[in-house]
Amino acid sequence: MNITSKQIAELCGVTRGTVDRALNNRPGINPETRVKILRVAEELGYRPHFLAQSLVKGHTKTLGIVLFDIHNQIFSQLFHAFEAEARKRGYIVYLVLSNRDKDLELEYINNLLDRRVDGIALLPTNFNKKFETLLTRSRTPIVTFGNRLSGPFPYVWIDDKQAIRDSVAFLSSQGYRHLIYLSPPLMRKGKENIYVPEQRYLGFIEACDEISDMRHNVIAQKNYLAELVQLIEKTDSKSAILCSSDVYALEILKWLKSRKIRVPEQIGLMGFDNIHVLKYINPSLTTVDYNVDEIGTKLADILINQINNEEVPAETLIAHHVLHGESVTLDRDL
Amino acid sequence: MNITSKQIAELCGVTRGTVDRALNNRPGINPETRVKILRVAEELGYRPHFLAQSLVKGHTKTLGIVLFDIHNQIFSQLFHAFEAEARKRGYIVYLVLSNRDKDLELEYINNLLDRRVDGIALLPTNFNKKFETLLTRSRTPIVTFGNRLSGPFPYVWIDDKQAIRDSVAFLSSQGYRHLIYLSPPLMRKGKENIYVPEQRYLGFIEACDEISDMRHNVIAQKNYLAELVQLIEKTDSKSAILCSSDVYALEILKWLKSRKIRVPEQIGLMGFDNIHVLKYINPSLTTVDYNVDEIGTKLADILINQINNEEVPAETLIAHHVLHGESVTLDRDL
DNA sequence: CTGTTAGCGCATTCAT
DNA sequence: ATGAATGCGCTAACAG
Numbered sequence: 001m002n003i004t005s006k007q008i009a010e011l012c013g014v015t016r017g018t019v020d021r022a023l024n025n026r027p028g029i030n031p032e033t034r035v036k037i038l039r040v041a042e043e044l045g046y047r048p049h050f051l052a053q054s055l056v057k058g059h060t061k062t063l064g065i066v067l068f069d070i071h072n073q074i075f076s077q078l079f080h081a082f083e084a085e086a087r088k089r090g091y092i093v094y095l096v097l098s099n100r101d102k103d104l105e106l107e108y109i110n111n112l113l114d115r116r117v118d119g120i121a122l123l124p125t126n127f128n129k130k131f132e133t134l135l136t137r138s139r140t141p142i143v144t145f146g147n148r149l150s151g152p153f154p155y156v157w158i159d160d161k162q163a164i165r166d167s168v169a170f171l172s173s174q175g176y177r178h179l180i181y182l183s184p185p186l187m188r189k190g191k192e193n194i195y196v197p198e199q200r201y202l203g204f205i206e207a208c209d210e211i212s213d214m215r216h217n218v219i220a221q222k223n224y225l226a227e228l229v230q231l232i233e234k235t236d237s238k239s240a241i242l243c244s245s246d247v248y249a250l251e252i253l254k255w256l257k258s259r260k261i262r263v264p265e266q267i268g269l270m271g272f273d274n275i276h277v278l279k280y281i282n283p284s285l286t287t288v289d290y291n292v293d294e295i296g297t298k299l300a301d302i303l304i305n306q307i308n309n310e311e312v313p314a315e316t317l318i319a320h321h322v323l324h325g326e327s328v329t330l331d332r333d334l
Numbered sequence: 335m336n337i338t339s340k341q342i343a344e345l346c347g348v349t350r351g352t353v354d355r356a357l358n359n360r361p362g363i364n365p366e367t368r369v370k371i372l373r374v375a376e377e378l379g380y381r382p383h384f385l386a387q388s389l390v391k392g393h394t395k396t397l398g399i400v401l402f403d404i405h406n407q408i409f410s411q412l413f414h415a416f417e418a419e420a421r422k423r424g425y426i427v428y429l430v431l432s433n434r435d436k437d438l439e440l441e442y443i444n445n446l447l448d449r450r451v452d453g454i455a456l457l458p459t460n461f462n463k464k465f466e467t468l469l470t471r472s473r474t475p476i477v478t479f480g481n482r483l484s485g486p487f488p489y490v491w492i493d494d495k496q497a498i499r500d501s502v503a504f505l506s507s508q509g510y511r512h513l514i515y516l517s518p519p520l521m522r523k524g525k526e527n528i529y530v531p532e533q534r535y536l537g538f539i540e541a542c543d544e545i546s547d548m549r550h551n552v553i554a555q556k557n558y559l560a561e562l563v564q565l566i567e568k569t570d571s572k573s574a575i576l577c578s579s580d581v582y583a584l585e586i587l588k589w590l591k592s593r594k595i596r597v598p599e600q601i602g603l604m605g606f607d608n609i610h611v612l613k614y615i616n617p618s619l620t621t622v623d624y625n626v627d628e629i630g631t632k633l634a635d636i637l638i639n640q641i642n643n644e645e646v647p648a649e650t651l652i653a654h655h656v657l658h659g660e661s662v663t664l665d666r667d668l
Numbered sequence: 669c670t671g672t673t674a675g676c677g678c679a680t681t682c683a684t
Numbered sequence: 685a686t687g688a689a690t691g692c693g694c695t696a697a698c699a700g
Contacts, residue, residue, distance in 0.1 A: 004693060015671050020695065030669055045471075050448040051394070052693035055385050055676050062449075070410040071610070080404060083431050092445055095429040097417050111426055114384040115396075137379075250614045257616070276405070277611045280584045282591070338677060349687050354679060364685055386677035389692050 003044045011044075012037050023048070054116065063303060064094040064112035065121040066105060072247055073275040074292055075123075078145075081296025082121060089304050091118070100192060102126045106134075113138050119303040124149055127193035141306040143299055147195040154306065156298045156316040160196055163288045163320045164203030167242055167270060168211070170286075170322045175330035176240045176268055178215040179208060180231055182252065183244035186220035200244050200272070224248075225255060232261070240268030240328060246275045249285055253327070269327040283326035290320040337378045345378075346371050357382070388450065397637060398428040398446035399455040400439060406581055407609040408626055412479075415630025416455065423638050425452070434526060436460045440468075447472050453637040458483055461527035475640040477633055481529040488640065490632050490650040494530055497622045497654045498537030501576055501604060502545075504620075504656045509664035510574045510602055512549040513542060514565055516586065517578035520554035534578050534606070558582075559589060566595070574602030574662060580609045583619055587661070603661040617660035624654040 009019045014033060021029040022037035023046075040046075054060045063086050070076045079095060086093050094112060098105035105125045112120055119141040124131075132151040135142050143154045171179060181204045185197040201218070208216040219227045228241075243249040249271030256263055263269045263283055271278070274289035295318055302312045343353045348367060355363040356371035357380075374380075388394045397420050404410045413429060420427050428446060432439035439459045446454055453475040458465075466485040469476050477488045505513060515538045519531040535552070542550040553561045562575075577583040583605030590597055597603045597617055605612070608623035629652055636646045 006693075016694080017672075017696085018670055021670085024695085028669060033669085047444070047448055049389075049450070049693050051385050051389050051450055052676090053695080055383075055389060055693080056695050058676080060385070070404065070414060073407070073410075076404040076407075076410045079429075080431060083429070087430075092428055092430065092442075092449070094426055095413075095417070096421075096426065097414060108426075110381070114381055115426070116383070116385055250611075254614055277584075277614070280588055280611070281614060282616060340677075350678080351680080351688075352686055355686085358679085362685060367685085383677050386692090387679080389677080389694095390679050392692080 002049070003046050004049070005046070008037060008041055008044065008046060012040055059118050059307075060116050061091050062094065062115070062117045063091045063119050063121065063300070064096065064109075064115075064117040065299075066096050066098055066108060066112075067123055068100050068125070069097050070095075072245070072273075073277060074245075074273045077276065077292045078296040078299075081293040082300045083296075085297045085300035086304070089300070091300075091304065098123075098125050100125050100188075102192065106131065109134070113140060118307045119143070121145065121299045121303055122153075123147060124193050127195075141303060143303045143306065143312075145295060145299055147193040149193075152314070154302050154312050154314055154316070156295055156302060156318070157196075158290045158295075158318050158320045160199035161203035161206070163272070163290075164200045164242075165207040166320070166322050167272070167288060168204060168207035168214075170324075171240050171242065171268065171270065171328065172207075172211050172214060173331075174268075174328055176238055176328075177213060178235065178239040179204075180217045180219060180228070180235075180239065180241045181244070182219045182224055182228070182241055182248055184220060184222055184224050184248065185244065186218075187222060197244055204242065228252070228255075232267075235267055237266060238330065240264075240270060242270045244272055246271035246273045246278060246285065246287055249287070249327075250277075250281065253281070253285070263327050264329045268330065274323055278325075286325040286328035287323050288320050289323040290318050294318050336383070337380050338383070339380070342371060342375055342378065342380060346374055393452050393641075394450050395425050396428065396449070396451045397425045397453050397455065397634070398430065398443075398449075398451040399633075400430050400432055400442060400446075401457055402434045402459070403431050404429075406579070406607075407611060408579075408607045411610065411626045412630040412633075415627040416634045417630075419631045419634035420638070423634070425634075425638065432457075432459050434459050436526065440465065443468070447474060452641045453477070455479065455633045455637055456487075457481060458527050461529075475637060477637045477640065477646075479629060479633055481527040483527075486648070488636050488646050488648055488650070490629055490636060491530075491652070492624050492629075492654045493651050494533035495537035495540070497606070497624075498534045498576075499541040500654070500656050501606070501622060502538060502541035502548075504658075505574050505576065505602065505604065505662065506541075506545050506548060507665075508602075508662055510572055510662075511547060512569065512573040513538075513551075514562070514569075514573065514575045515550065515552045515578070516558055516562070516575055516582055517552070517554055518556055518558050518582065519578065520552075521556060531578055538576065562586070562589075566601075569601055571600060572664065574598075574604060576604045578606055580605035580607045580612060580619065580621055583621070583661075584611075584615065587615070587619070597661050598663045602664065608657055612659075620659040620662035621657050622654050623657040624652050628652050 005016055005019045009016045022034040067075050096108040102125050122144050123146040132149050145156045183197050188194055208214045271285045271287040274287045278285050306312045339350055339353045343350045356368040401409050430442040436459050456478050457480040466483050479490045517531050519528055522528055542548045605619045605621040608621045612619050640646045
């Protein structure tokens with residue numbers, strides 16, 4: 001078994017109170033006995049029992065972060081930044097993966113709450129009132145990102161709608177006159193929290209509507225290739241596929257290559273996120289870039305500030321910009 | 335504040351002991367009072383205080399996993415599988431990232447130990463006796479993967495040496511007669527635990543030595559491109575670059591493309607790991623494939639079995655095989 | 669300067 | 685069938 005403060009007390013012939021004073025160097029102790037206690041503790045390799053400490057102190061120096069999964073590189077990058085900031089501020093983090101399963105997410109959140117994490121960073125799959133009430137009633141600091149909740153939880157992300165509007169504007173400026181928006185997550189509307197996909201979708205519709213001669217289609221189903229096969233027939237070099245994330249764009253690119261459809265000569269292609277692996281892809285993908293590390297860092301920062309009862313911004317939107325890659329080019333002057 | 339069992343006891347006019355009997359449905363309680371207590375607990379949304387429970391029960395149902403980082407997709411895949419298995423068995427996991435920093439790793443491990451995790455899955459950066467003694471003395475179940483320790487810690491991974499031997503054999507069978515082995519991590523020899531890179535390196539040397547007419551070079555430095563520039567001059571279509579991991583292979587491929595050196599026509603290229611993103615890469619990369627999900631799952635399985643005082647295998651090696659992609663082809667018959 | 673006491677929330681043994 | 689008491693390991697308030 002591990003050495004306890006009680007044992008140190010016995011060995012030093014003092015009481016636990018004194019040992020505590022020495023260990024946490026608090027006033028009111030004879031320098032000599034302090035030194036002695038510290039030496040004994042050192043020799044025995046004493047380490048305070050964190051759980052016992054937490055129990056009495058009322059905090060655990062622990063954060064939880066709920067992600068869908070970490071297959072999409074954007075989330076592993078985000079976690080990395082989150083973890084680094086948490087560590088710097090003295091916290092360790094539980095990473096739990098909801099796999100977009102509402103029940104599992106709920107179970108996990110309850111579990112984190114039971115463990116008295118000091119705060120939770122949440123990418124929510126749930127969206128109903130009951131869920132939010134649970135979070136609010138827990139009185140545990142929460143910060144959300146990606147999908148939004150209606151409650152008063154701080155939110156850190158990007159301006160999705162504007163980002164897609166910018167994307168459409170960019171494609172339009174390059175001469176594209178037919179856009180296919182691909183966003184399979186939209187199909188989960190009503191079943192899950194799809195705030196992000198929806199905002200991006202709205203941005204797409206709005207932006208297209210503002211351009212009089214812009215044809216556009218939306219693909220929002222799991223079996224998106226089947227639908228794309230149909231659409232691709234009515235496509236020309238002024239058509240572009242705009243994907244709601246790089247992972248879809250990569251799938252599409254792969255598929256287009258297999259069909260010997262050349263990008264960008266025959267069709268334009270654009271992704272979203274600018275994940276690291278893009279640097280190995282040919283043709284280089286046009287995408288929406290934003291600093292996901294900053295999101296991860298801010299998430300931890302805001303969460304911890306909130307834990308410390310500091311005032312935190314209700315909404316923190318990170319800058320984004322369209323990154324022009326080879327997969328989009330019609331205006332040959334570029 | 336949260337509701338406690340004590341409050342329930344008061345409300346029901348019984349003592350905490352009785353409440354406990356009801357909550358953990360243990361024998362020796364009147365069915366009626368049980369129902370009553372359970373109902374009250376339900377209404378008040380009672381949830382046991384996990385820390386307090388852990389303190390008295392002596393376990394936390396928590397696992398820790400120490401990774402370098404999760405930039406390399408192989409590790410995020412591994413974590414995902416680990417987390418899933420842990421959850422199925424009732425555990426939640428701390429993910430900590432050592433960034434290959436020995437001091438940080440040590441700090442993190444101490445932190446995990448302080449928090450009384452029930453077990454730790456460890457990809458070690460440290461390697462000395464002192465470190466191992468710390469682990470052993472903690473009396474906490476540990477399972478290692480990737481880099482090895484000398485102590486009696488269960489190990490789950492692949493047979494690295496054999497995998498590289500197989501790679502060399504494969505390249506040789508395809509007609510390659512000059513191999514450049516690229517493994518920057520080797521440069522950290524003596525400074526960090528580089529068991530994996532070293533085993534792979536040994537496999538390379540051994541295998542090459544067994545083939546009389548096989549020229550070979552090794553690049554083992556951070557600034558590997560500089561060295562590659564030199565070597566590439568003495569290269570021909572019977573040369574191949576064998577990388578210790580896909581991430582290096584991707585970097586090299588990118589660089590070769592930028593230099594207009596065609597793969598595989600002018601030089602062969604091979605990676606290691608078969609990370610998911612490879613499916614988007616052209617030419618498709620020849621690599622060593624193995625089931626990393628299985629490693630993650632086994633890691634959790636073995637760790638938990640160990641926690642349950644079951645007998646666990648000292649070493650679990652997952653199968654691997656060379657996956658033939660377009661980046662290697664000399665024997666045009668294939 | 670140091671000892672005593674109480675309590676964090678729960679589990680468990682021993683009485684009754 | 686229930687109550688009372690003890691302890692997990694530590695912190696903190698109060699005495700002395």
